[in-house]
Amino acid sequence: xxxxxxxxxxxxxxxxxxxxxxxxxxxxxxxxxxxxxxxxxxxxxxxxxxxxxxxxxxxxxxxxxxxxxxxxxxxxxxxxxxxxxxxxxxxxxxxxxxxxxxxxxxxxxxxxxxxxxxxxxxxxxxxxxxxxxxxxxxxxxxxxxxxxxxxxxxxxxxxxxxxxxxxxxxxxxxxxxxxxxxxxxxxxxxxxxxxxxxxxxxxxxxxxxxxxxxxxxxxxxxxxxxxxxxxxxxxxxxxxxxxxxxxxxxxxxxxxxxxxxxxxxxxxxxxxxxxxxxxxxxxxxxxxxxxxxxxxxxxxxxxxxxxxxxxxxxxxxxxxxxxxxxxxxxxxxxxxxxxxxxxxxxxxxxxxxxxxxxxxxxxxxxxxxxxxxxxxxxxxxxxxxxxxxxxxxxxxxxxxxxxxxxxxxxxxxxxxxxxxxxxxxxxxxxxxxxxxxxxxxxxxxxxxxxxxxxxxxxxxxxxxxxxxxxxxxxxxxxxxxxxxxxxxxxxxxxxxxxxxxxxxxxxxxxxxxxxxxxxxxxxxxxxxxxxxxxxxxxxxxxxxxxxxxxxxxxxxxxxxxxxxxxxxxxxxx
Numbered sequence: 001x002x003x004x005x006x007x008x009x010x011x012x013x014x015x016x017x018x019x020x021x022x023x024x025x026x027x028x029x030x031x032x033x034x035x036x037x038x039x040x041x042x043x044x045x046x047x048x049x050x051x052x053x054x055x056x057x058x059x060x061x062x063x064x065x066x067x068x069x070x071x072x073x074x075x076x077x078x079x080x081x082x083x084x085x086x087x088x089x090x091x092x093x094x095x096x097x098x099x100x101x102x103x104x105x106x107x108x109x110x111x112x113x114x115x116x117x118x119x120x121x122x123x124x125x126x127x128x129x130x131x132x133x134x135x136x137x138x139x140x141x142x143x144x145x146x147x148x149x150x151x152x153x154x155x156x157x158x159x160x161x162x163x164x165x166x167x168x169x170x171x172x173x174x175x176x177x178x179x180x181x182x183x184x185x186x187x188x189x190x191x192x193x194x195x196x197x198x199x200x201x202x203x204x205x206x207x208x209x210x211x212x213x214x215x216x217x218x219x220x221x222x223x224x225x226x227x228x229x230x231x232x233x234x235x236x237x238x239x240x241x242x243x244x245x246x247x248x249x250x251x252x253x254x255x256x257x258x259x260x261x262x263x264x265x266x267x268x269x270x271x272x273x274x275x276x277x278x279x280x281x282x283x284x285x286x287x288x289x290x291x292x293x294x295x296x297x298x299x300x301x302x303x304x305x306x307x308x309x310x311x312x313x314x315x316x317x318x319x320x321x322x323x324x325x326x327x328x329x330x331x332x333x334x335x336x337x338x339x340x341x342x343x344x345x346x347x348x349x350x351x352x353x354x355x356x357x358x359x360x361x362x363x364x365x366x367x368x369x370x371x372x373x374x375x376x377x378x379x380x381x382x383x384x385x386x387x388x389x390x391x392x393x394x395x396x397x398x399x400x401x402x403x404x405x406x407x408x409x410x411x412x413x414x415x416x417x418x419x420x421x422x423x424x425x426x427x428x429x430x431x432x433x434x435x436x437x438x439x440x441x442x443x444x445x446x447x448x449x450x451x452x453x454x455x456x457x458x459x460x461x462x463x464x465x466x467x468x469x470x471x472x473x474x475x476x477x478x479x480x481x482x483x484x485x486x487x488x489x490x491x492x493x494x495x496x497x498x499x500x501x502x503x504x505x506x507x508x509x510x511x512x513x514x515x516x517x518x519x520x521x522x523x524x525x526x527x528x529x530x531x532x533x534x535x536x537x538x539x540x541x542x543x544x545x546x547x548x549x550x551x552x553x554x555x556x557x558x559x560x561x562x563x564x565x566x567x568x569x570x571x572x573x
Contacts, residue, residue: 032196034204037066038450039440040195041209042181042218044071046156047412047429048211049163050108054437056170057106064444068174068203069167070195075177079164081157089155090237090385092268092276094120094255094423096151099430103162106437112154112162118269119149121253124373128260129309129484132493133373149253153268153276156426176201184208184221186404192451193221193407207451208408209436214394216414222401224410228394228417231478233263234286235391235420236279239382240301242375244272249367256375258305259481260312265304267375268423274382275375277301278420280391285316288323290388294381295331301378302355303338309484311341392417393475395468399460400453407451409459411436418471419478428467435459 039055041048052069055061083089095103103109126133138149167173176197183196195203210218219226245252252275256267263280270276279301281289289297300319304312315337322329329337339356347353352371394417401408412429436459442448443455480492 032200032202034194034202037068037203038206039065039067039209040203040205041069041211043211043213044069044073044075044177045211045213046159046426047433049160050430051209051211051411051433051437052173053108053163053166054106054433055440056167056173058441060441060444062172065450067172068176070179070181070197071177072180073177075164075175078157078160081161087382088239088270088274089157090239090387091156092153092270093156093426094151094153094268096427099427100152102430102434108163108166111165113158116158117152117154118271119253120151120153120255120269121149123255125257127493128258129489130493132497153270181217184217206407210408210410210414211412213413214417216410218408219396219410219414222405222408224396224398224401224405226394226396228392231391231393231419232282233280233391234283234388236281236286236289236388238277239385240275240277240378241273241380241382242275242378245376246367249372256305260304261309261482261484264481267305284320286388288319291323292319292328293331294386296329296334297386298378298381299331299334299338305374306353306355307341308345311345314341391419393419393471395471399464400456409436409456416467416471419474424470428470432463435462
């Protein structure tokens with residue numbers, strides 16, 4: 001009893017000391033005279049820099065508002081980033097047409113090094129258990145130019161450097177990097193936010209924007225709650241090297257993704273001989289892979305795109321067992337195991353599905369049958385590029401602060417984080433920025449207050465449900481493909497193969513994902529509607545074979561189109 005009281009007393013003392021220190025800090029840093037700013041953006045990541053660039057590109061904003069961006073890191077390192085030849089950063093993203101158009105409209109894309117970008121012209125996506133596959137060729141969108149594609153891969157650093165170079169031409173936007181936010185508060189109840197910096201400066205802002213990531217101080221100040229969960233998943237990223245595709249296979253512009261029960265693995269093109277890896281898998285397996293030699297990881301990457309699920313589970317068990325015993329498998333050991341598994345499955349060493357022999361990757365000439373369905377064999381990993389981080393789903397209850405947290409707004413990862421299986425995280429953030437900058441400019445045109453709820457509400461209404469819809473789809477896909485339960489595998493495989501036969505539905509999905517409007521100015525989902533008519537004809541024929549199957553397939557496709565149709569209606573509203 002006495003021990004408990006002692007703990008409670010100590011706890012109260014600690015809280016009292018912490019409270020005193022907080023009040024003392026607040027008094028000490030509040031002595032500076034606040035500087036008046038119209039917009040203060042906290043966070044110098046892609047979303048924050050894009051918002052500053054969008055505002056700086058508007059003559060109306062430049063003439064009317066004072067804008068500052070605060071970043072704790074040293075942005076000069078990004079501005080002066082010069083990578084070694086033939087090397088790539090391990091954090092790369094796929095930019096949709098909508099994102100690219102936005103960056104071009106604000107003048108930032110002209111500063112991005114396009115030679116370090118790569119179009120995604122085709123996609124191969126398949127089930128790791130059943131091998132049911134869906135193909136997304138660029139030709140379905142009527143795109144045939146070599147430089148065109150459904151999306152474009154670029155390193156995040158390349159984009160950030162381009163945004164910083166663009167901002168260097170906009171002196172009206174002041175960048176305060178190497179500067180940490182110490183405290184955010186109010187001088188008076190309901191007043192403008194006061195941003196106290198470790199440099200001693202205090203910024204009084206009409207509008208405070210949180211572009212400061214998942215652990216957002218701006219969100220904490222605005223007292224905006226969030227909901228979500230950590231996935232039982234760890235992402236492994238790396239830059240992979242491989243031989244050029246060769247004349248018979250065409251350029252390295254195809255994205256590959258295989259859904260394994262342990263998580264999806266993606267192979268994304270960066271250059272003719274380099275691609276980006278994003279492998280989402282269970283934490284114990286990720287730990288074992290990260291502890292292995294690079295050549296072991298390389299062999300496992302090649303096998304993950306080729307071996308049947310039963311063999312992948314066997315290899316996973318070997319890695320986990322070795323790691324639990326405090327050892328690791330050698331490259332020769334894992335190579336021998338993969339070779340034996342290939343032999344047991346009847347995979348010939350000259351097959352496109354063979355990966356045990358590195359010599360197969362170096363062979364040029366006529367590729368083996370079905371080689372276009374699989375990514376090139378990885379021959380090495382870029383030193384220092386292998387990294388890992390946890391994945392989570394998170395969405396704030398609101399994007400706008402209220403009460404004492406008013407005049408604040410959240411964008412990008414400060415508002416939402418999503419599973420990377422579709423590569424939409426950065427695009428969602430850029431869409432937030434485009435919408436918010438548009439709302440700010442509209443407010444100026446009508447003589448409004450850029451920090452008022454009237455100005456910010458259209459942003460929240462447009463982006464919250466759009467983001468939530470996309471995030472929910474990604475979350476459900478992750479859960480749907482995280483099981484090897486046979487009825488679920490059968491249902492998802494049938495749905496995948498049915499959609500693969502409906503070009504109009506695939507075209508609509510591609511337009512939705514890439515941000516393109518319908519061909520000839522029409523709606524993307526109008527094309528899908530024509531696909532439903534074709535499907536109905538096929539379903540009538542299928543009823544002659546069995547009554548149960550067509551109804552299930554029809555429900556699957558109808559559900560897909562109903563969800564998409566709802567999305568289209570929401571956009572129009």
